[in-house]
Structures are given as structure tokens and as C-alpha cells.
Amino acid sequence: xxxxxxxxxxxxxxxxxxxxxxxxxxxxxxxxxxxxxxxxxxxxxxxxxxxxxxxxxxxxxxxxxxxxxxxxxxxxxxxxxxxxxxxxxxxxxx
Amino acid sequence: xxxxxxxxxxxxxxxxxxxxxxxxxxxxxxxxxxxxxxxxxxxxxxxxxxxxxxxxxxxxxxxxxxxxxxxxxxxxxxxxxxxxxxxxxxxxxxxxxxxxxxxxxxxxxxxxxxxxxxxxxxxxxxxxxxxxxxxxxxxxxxxxxxxxxxxxxxxxxxxxxxxxxxxxxxxxxxxxxxxxxxxxxxxxxxxxxxxxxxxxxxxxxxxxxxxxxxxxxxxxxxxxxxxxxxxxxxxxxxxxxxxxxxxxxxxxxxxxxxxxxxxxxxxxxxxxxxxxxxxxxxxxxxxxxxxxxxxxxxxxxxxxxxxxxxxxxxxxxxxxxxxxxxxxxxxxxxxxxxxxxxxxxxxxxxxxxxxxxxxxxxxxxxxxxxxxxxxxxxxxxxxxxxxxxxxxxxxxxxxxxxxxxxxxxxxxxxxx
Numbered sequence: 001x002x003x004x005x006x007x008x009x010x011x012x013x014x015x016x017x018x019x020x021x022x023x024x025x026x027x028x029x030x031x032x033x034x035x036x037x038x039x040x041x042x043x044x045x046x047x048x049x050x051x052x053x054x055x056x057x058x059x060x061x062x063x064x065x066x067x068x069x070x071x072x073x074x075x076x077x078x079x080x081x082x083x084x085x086x087x088x089x090x091x092x093x094x
Numbered sequence: 095x096x097x098x099x100x101x102x103x104x105x106x107x108x109x110x111x112x113x114x115x116x117x118x119x120x121x122x123x124x125x126x127x128x129x130x131x132x133x134x135x136x137x138x139x140x141x142x143x144x145x146x147x148x149x150x151x152x153x154x155x156x157x158x159x160x161x162x163x164x165x166x167x168x169x170x171x172x173x174x175x176x177x178x179x180x181x182x183x184x185x186x187x188x189x190x191x192x193x194x195x196x197x198x199x200x201x202x203x204x205x206x207x208x209x210x211x212x213x214x215x216x217x218x219x220x221x222x223x224x225x226x227x228x229x230x231x232x233x234x235x236x237x238x239x240x241x242x243x244x245x246x247x248x249x250x251x252x253x254x255x256x257x258x259x260x261x262x263x264x265x266x267x268x269x270x271x272x273x274x275x276x277x278x279x280x281x282x283x284x285x286x287x288x289x290x291x292x293x294x295x296x297x298x299x300x301x302x303x304x305x306x307x308x309x310x311x312x313x314x315x316x317x318x319x320x321x322x323x324x325x326x327x328x329x330x331x332x333x334x335x336x337x338x339x340x341x342x343x344x345x346x347x348x349x350x351x352x353x354x355x356x357x358x359x360x361x362x363x364x365x366x367x368x369x370x371x372x373x374x375x376x377x378x379x380x381x382x383x384x385x386x387x388x389x390x391x392x393x394x395x396x397x398x399x400x401x402x403x404x405x406x407x408x409x410x411x412x413x414x415x416x417x418x419x420x421x422x423x424x425x426x427x428x429x430x431x432x433x434x435x436x437x438x439x440x441x442x443x444x445x446x447x448x449x450x451x452x453x454x455x456x457x458x459x460x461x462x463x464x465x466x467x468x469x470x471x472x473x474x475x476x477x478x479x480x481x482x483x484x485x486x487x488x489x490x491x492x493x494x495x496x497x498x499x500x501x502x503x504x505x506x507x508x509x510x
Contacts, residue, residue, distance in 0.1 A: 009288050010122060045122055055380060055402055056105075056123050063278060065397065067383055085284050086122040 001026055001076040005035070006083040014041035028059065028072050031082065045086070058085045098133040099158045101125045101301050104403075112158070114218050114298040116287065124400075125301040127158045135349055140320050149198075150206055150309040156345055157309070158302050163213040165241045169205045170309050172197050174317035174465070179433040180446075185453045188463040190323070191430070192314055194470065195438050200237045200261065201471035202230035202392075202439075203335065207306035211235075211295040212242045214302040220293035222247060226283040227296075228276050228331065228392045229258030230470050235295060236267035247292065249279050255391060257474045275386055277397045296332075300399075307335045311342025314465050315352050322347070322357050324462035327449045329441045329469055330361040330370050330415070331393040333404030339467070340407050359408050360458070361415035362448035364388035364423060364440075370401045371415035374408055381405060389420045389478045390440040392470060414457050418447035424482060426450070427472060437472035445469075 005021045012019060021038075025031045032053075036043040048054050059066045060083040066074055076082075101110040105123035118125055134155040146152035150170035154161070173193045181189035194203040208231065215223045224247040225235045232248045239246035246267035250259070251274060263269050272279045280296075287297040295303045315322055322343055328336040336359055347354035363371040366388030369381045381401040386394035398404070408415055418426060423440055426447035431437050438446075445466050452458040472479075489495045 008285075010117070010119065054122075056117070058281070058397070060281060063274065065277065065281075065383060068385065083281075083285070085281055086117055 001078050001080065003031070003076050003078075003080040003082055005031070006081065008084055008086060010086055011042060011045065011084065014039045014045075026075055028053075028066060028074060031076075056086060059083070060085065097158070097160070098130040098155075099127050102128045114214075114220070114293060116284070116294075116298045116300065124403075127301055127305050129156060129345070131345070131348055134345075138349055138351065140316070140351060143316065150209060150306065153309055153312045156305075156312070156342075157210055158305050159210055159213040160217060163217045165209065165213065165238065167209065167238065167241060168198055169209040170197060171313060174314060175434060175436070177434050177466075180430060180466075183429060183433055184446075184450050185460055186458070186462075186464055187460050190314075190318075190463070190465045191434060191436060192310060192465055192467050193436055194310070195436055195442065195468055195472065200230070200233040201474065202234065203307070203310060203467075203469040204230040204234040205238070206309050207231075207303045208234040208238050208295060210306035211293075211299045211303035212238050212244065214299055215244060215293035215295070216242050218293065218299075220291075221245060222290075222292040223295060223299075224249065224283065224286070224292045225295045226250075226276065226279040228394055229254050229261075229474065230392055231296070232262040232267075232269070233258060233474075236262045236265040239267065240265050244293075249283055249286075251275050251279055251391075251394075253391075255475055255477055257476065261474065276395050277383070280395075280397075280399075296399075304334045304338055304400075307338035308342035308345070310335065310467060311339035312346065314339070315343065315346050318463070320346075320352050322352050322355050323465045325358045325360060325413070325458055325464040326467065327360045327362055327445055327452065327458075327464065328467045329393055329445045330363050330401075330404060331395045331398065331441075333361075333370055333398040333400035333402075335467070335469070336361055337400055337403045337407050340411070357411060358413040359411040360413045360448070360452055361404060361408050362445045363415065363417040364390040364393050364444050365417040365419045366390075367394045367396055368417040369396060370398055370404050370408075371417045373401070373405050374415035378405075388423075388440075389475075390423055390444050391475075392439060392441045393444060414452065416448045416451050416455075418444050418451070422447040422451075424478060427479065428482070430468070431472070436468060438468045439470035439472050439475040440478050441470050442468040442472070443478075 103118035106121045138155045148171040149168040175191045177189045252271035287294040346352045367386035383397040423443035426443035
């Protein structure tokens, strides 16, 4: 599925200043994997050593926290907009 | 750097000086204000503090604000009420209520955090201050922005209580209702803060803002005669207040102002929004977010910003967390009003109801000193009590009518 990822200012130093990215993925683990390959500097800020989403990173699909949509099991829809928001909350793994 | 305080990352410990930062720019974890306690120690003594005005600035050395940036508002120093009647009801021989229902100027503990946040907003040169809020913070920012000459933009869930909406707009603040719950509002504010150079009290000013909550802890200790209680029961929304009371006690002990002793921290949530208490009770390592459904809207944060730290701290203190249903919250409000003459909002009902349950479970013990933190005023959430009290029909303005009325009614006997 083609989705758009919104990159917060804090992360743009790892993305060559790109504020949005287009990706073609089906799930969150696939998305994170793709981001980590394209932008290795982002890796430690996305997932911790155990592969879980970092506690202080929140991920939204359109307006909803992805944890309410099934987390890792959520399958993206064409045109979904994914927003990464660091450190507004001490979240939990998806 | 001339200040004796600065920001430090809670995870990687990198120091950042003083700046409006939402998180550590290295690892994107939350920031905390740390102090040079050797500098603080020179003047932070009970004797000196006793001579200072009765407001939060009496603890200035442990607040991250330069003297010239403070407002003159007498914020804080609310009563610590010895509550023997409530104690008798709950089963405690040594119970106190920290009554922030009468905090100046907007009747909630949020006045404390905002006093610190707006002083820093001024220091950083912001012209606009903003916040996401479940209501009390909105009121506090709107009122104190007037005093600092700042423009206030307030973002709230659209279904907020009418009194909290009115208590924001009356000060001339711009209120932006958002069609969503607090967590939606908070996420939007993080994005707005990322784009506009505004001082968001609970985003890029959050590390400073949160320090204001410590004054609840300083006051409890001072009002107990520079002594720490055995237990504290604290309502939890984002989970910040409970961690900051803990920090306050730890700082006082480190300075030698109080005798160090273990204090157990007990968190109180509404059952309809209980991500932190659920994690405590189910022994989870991380917080699972929830969709709030509760009358305690000031606590309706499903994705608590400091939940992770609150969870860890409660556990390590030997405390516990519980939650209260909507009917129990209403009963808690009534219990406090009927025993101590204090009318608290729904969050206070949560605290009283939770304390009652903790005494019942034996986690709070009768002979220990327990402090309940009442954080807001009941006049802001009167809709929670709608239908609780039947309206009496009017009687004629004649003595005979009153005598007849007396014969008809049974005067309720409340209390012990």
C-alpha cells in the first residue's frame, strides 16, 4: 500500500531534511524496517534493542494512535498518513 | 550559564542548559530540571523559608525561575487540613487533605505549574503561550497569561465542562475546541509546537512546567513541621504530579531539611481511564493506552506522558494504585464535602474513593500519616452531580407554611 509518512522536525536531520516520505508497505514493522534501511541514523530512535517501538515514540495513522488499530497487526490502507511524534508520552509497545 | 539549574535527559543524562525543549535532541527522551544542591543549600533553610511570603516562591531555590521573571501572584501555599472526620469515615487516625481546591488564582493545582511555565515563557521571549488541556490547565494559563502580558491559545476537547470553557474565555484567551479526546488534542499540539514558535506549557516548556508540581510536596512537608508523611494519595492524569511530589521529598531529604524516610506513593485514577493503575495492578512493564470514558474529565488522559515514570516510582516506593467507578467518584465528592466541608471536583472524588478502597484493602493503615491530594474545585464540575439532589418545592413566605413544612420533612443526619 502506498502511504505517506510525516517526519517531525527533530528527525529530519536523519532524513536529509525531508518532512514527508512516500512508502509502499503493508504493516508497521515493514514501515520501520524500510525507514531504517533508508535512514540508518533513525534506527535507534524508532526501536529499542528488543525490536519494540521506543517508549517515547508515538505513531499515528491518520488521527488515531496505531495501538488502537491493532499495532503491528494493522494493515495500512492506500493513502494512509502516518505521523511520528517523539516524546509526547511514555507510550507502550505496539 | 549563570543559573544553578538546567535541563538533563532522563534517559541518556545529557545536559542541555536552559532552553524551550520538548525532549532530548540526542535520544528524544523526556527532560528533567536538575539543580546544584550545594548552591540551593546556602539559603534553603526552614528558618529562612518561614520568613518568606506564603506562596510557591518561598521555595524559589528549587524552582527553575529567575527572580525577575516571576509574577507577583500569590500562587499556592494552600491549606493542609487535619481531617479527623474524613479519617473516621475512611478508617484513619492521622489523615490530612492538601486542599488545592482553593489554589489561587483559578482553584486548581495547575496554577502552580503555570506560574513556573509562564515565567520561563517570558524568559525565553515567547509572545504566545499555548496548551492542550482537560480544563484546569486551560483556566490557569488563560488567567496567568493576562498577568504576564502574553497571548494565550488553549486547545481542549470539544466536550469540556461548560464551567471550564467559561473559566478560560473570560480572561480573553483564544479557546480552540478540538473534535476529539485529550490525547487527540495533545498530539495535535505536539505537531503545532513543531511548526510554530509558541511556548506550549506542556510540550516545549514541559520540563519547567512540571517542576511547579513539586511545591505541593514542599508545602506538605513544611506544613507537617518539616516532616514527611507515611503515605500520599495522588490523582493521576498524565502521571506528572505524583512523580514530582516524590522528587520534592527527595530534594528536601538530600538537603537535610527533612529526615529521610520511606514514603509510599498511591496513585488514583478513574476506572474509565486507568492506564497507570491498570499497569500497577497487573504488574505490566509498560503503559497500555486507553480510550477514556469517565466523568473525571480532568483525569481523562488515555496515553499518560509520565505514566512510565509514575508506574516505576509507585512500585519502587512500595505503594499501589487503584481506580474508582463513576458512582464511587460522586460518592467520594460527597464524602469529602460532608465530612470536611471541602467541595472538590471529580478528580478529588477519585482520590477520596481510591483512598477509601486502599484503607479497605489494608494497603493504607490507620496509624500511619496519610495525605490526600485534592487538586481541584467542585464548582467547575457541577454537572457531575446533576440529579444527585432532589429540588425542594418552594413554600409560601409565611411562618405557618414553614411549620407545616417542618412537619413533612425528615431532616437528614449526615456524617459520623
